[in-house]
Amino acid sequence: MAVKSTGRGSRAYKPVSMSSKEYQAFAKSREPSRSVWTNCLKAFLVGGIICAIGQGVTQFFVAVFHMTSKEAGNPTVAIMILLAVILTSLGVYDKIAQWAGAGSAVPVTGFANSMCSAAIEHRSEGLVLGVGGNMFKLAGSVIVFGVVAAFVVGIIYWVFGIGAWHDITG
Amino acid sequence: MAYVWAFVVGGAICVVGQLLFDVVKLTPAHTMSLLVVIGAVLDAVGWYDPLVDFAGAGATVPITSFGNALVHGALTELQTDGWIGVITGIFSVTSAGISAAIVFSFLAALVVRPKG
Helix, strand or coil: CHHHHHHCCCHHHCCCCCCHHHHHHHHHHHCCCCCHHHHHHHHHHHHHHHHHHHHHHHHHHHHHHCCCCCCCHHHHHHHHHHHHHHHHHCCHHHHHHHHHCHHHHCEHHHHHHHHHHHHHHCHHHCHHHHHHHHCCCCCHHHHHHHHHHHHHHHHHHHHHCCHHHHHHHC | CHHHHHHHHHHHHHHHHHHHHHCCCCCHHHHHHHHHHHHHHHHHCCCHHHHHHHHCHHHHCECHHHHHHHHHHHHHHHHHHCCCHHHHCCCCCCHHHHHHHHHHHHHHHHHCCCCC
16 A cells, blocks of 8 residues: 555655565564464463353353253343443453453454443543444444344245255254 | 363354454454354354354354354244244344343443543
């Protein structure tokens, strides 16, 4: 991008000592190296712990409200979201996220964190334009693509017959 | 044992996300969108339910379960109500997650002041 804008004969913006490509290579060499393996290990640990906590919540719903473990899935998600919102409000979740990477982003808690932090961040712009308008800034794409994907799947099964789904799901 | 499998499967899904971050160099928004679509496809081919039976919260807590729930709602109402169910049913299962996230986030925004 930068190469184009500087290379088009505008002398005022000519780079002094490095071409844009050289600069990118230089910047890359100075970046702190992040091992993919360490990142994956952190993501595995934190993501695993979050899911294990979720399992605890599921067991609680199964034991106390006599749900099947599948019925307990929805209330579990709601409780995990509540926990994530509380941790985000306390400023703890973002600290975990810096360390854990995808480990705290991939669980629904990360989804809640993105909504909650956007809502808090834009509070000063007002309840409607700030909180209401920005809450789904990051989470919106997840909902859009999930809904479109579900719609496409639904149409496919409508065309080919819903029976096929029950044949495979049993 | 349920906790172990929840930990392992949930952790593994997060590692997939981390690899999409680090190796494929996707942005977090792209990664989450892709994982949701993967969850939807897995439910469409009937693989997500067995995963939930096996891993419990390891499969219901990662964002892939959101795609799974959207497809589940659409297909369940497609069966009971016909074609209109594809539209009316999409959010029928996920209501808990989305409503909770909206309400709690709104309340948090009322109470909490931004840091930094």
